[in-house]
Amino acid sequence: QQPVQSPQAVILREGEDAVINCSSSKALYSVHWYRQKHGEAPVFLMILLKGGEQMRHEKISASFNEKKQQSSLYLTASQLSYSGTYFCGTEIGNFNKFYFGSGTKLNVKP
Amino acid sequence: NAGVTQTPKFQVLKTGQSMTLQCAQDMNHEYMSWYRQDPGMGLRLIHYSVGAGITDQGEVPNGYNVSRSTTEDFPLRLLSAAPSQTSVYFCASREGRYQPQHFGDGTRLSIL
Numbered sequence: 001q002q003p004v005q006s007p008q009a010v011i012l013r014e015g016e017d018a019v020i021n022c023s024s025s026k027a028l029y030s031v032h033w034y035r036q037k038h039g040e041a042p043v044f045l046m047i048l049l050k051g052g053e054q055m056r057h058e059k060i061s062a063s064f065n066e067k068k069q070q071s072s073l074y075l076t077a078s079q080l081s082y083s084g085t086y087f088c089g090t091e092i093g094n095f096n097k098f099y100f101g102s103g104t105k106l107n108v109k110p
Numbered sequence: 111n112a113g114v115t116q117t118p119k120f121q122v123l124k125t126g127q128s129m130t131l132q133c134a135q136d137m138n139h140e141y142m143s144w145y146r147q148d149p150g151m152g153l154r155l156i157h158y159s160v161g162a163g164i165t166d167q168g169e170v171p172n173g174y175n176v177s178r179s180t181t182e183d184f185p186l187r188l189l190s191a192a193p194s195q196t197s198v199y200f201c202a203s204r205e206g207r208y209q210p211q212h213f214g215d216g217t218r219l220s221i222l
Binding site for chain 2: 042089098
């Protein structure tokens with residue numbers, strides 16, 4: 001049921017770009033993206049809706065390909081503060097159940 | 111605005127003990143959920159509610175009970191604690207479908 005994320009981990013130098021992917025075997029109507037710092041709760045970044053526009057949060061943007069049932073998160077010119085674990089999430093099947101992907105750990109080094 | 115409040119923040123239990131993790135939100139959100147997060151893992155849905163009096167099971171409901179008597183509160187009960195339930199538990203609320211999830215700070219639970 002859970003969406004699948006790739007890669008599992010990414011190591012970047014400050015200023016480099018990264019892409020995190022999220023895919024599902026079931027139809028997607030929305031995709032959420034969250035970031036979790038170590039020892040903290042996940043924090044909402046953005047939501048993409050079926051038929052909606054590409055979203056942006058600071059220098060982080062995301063796209064949603066409904067036909068391929070995939071979403072991608074683009075981190076441009078990464079900053080040290082971008083370090084953390086990124087989760088995608090979505091309502092699959094029953095719209096009231098919300099599932100998270102397994103996460104992508106991003107480490108931005110100076 | 112407090113948002114989502116979870117208590118306690120830390121708890122140590124012995125195997126077989128029972129306890130209730132508290133979750134309260136002051137945003138008048140209809141949807142509330144409980145997740146557990148094991149070390150280095152994602153969040154797995156335990157139980158969820160779409161309004162007072164309405165609850166349903168998530169991916170990993172065994173060993174847990176919930177109830178929703180008010181819009182504000184959504185407690186999670188561990189019936190007979192087992193070491194496999196050692197985890198960080200997060201409560202989240204959202205206004206409805208396609209709305210952002212708001213998380214509490216989590217309860218770190220250890221079962222010996």
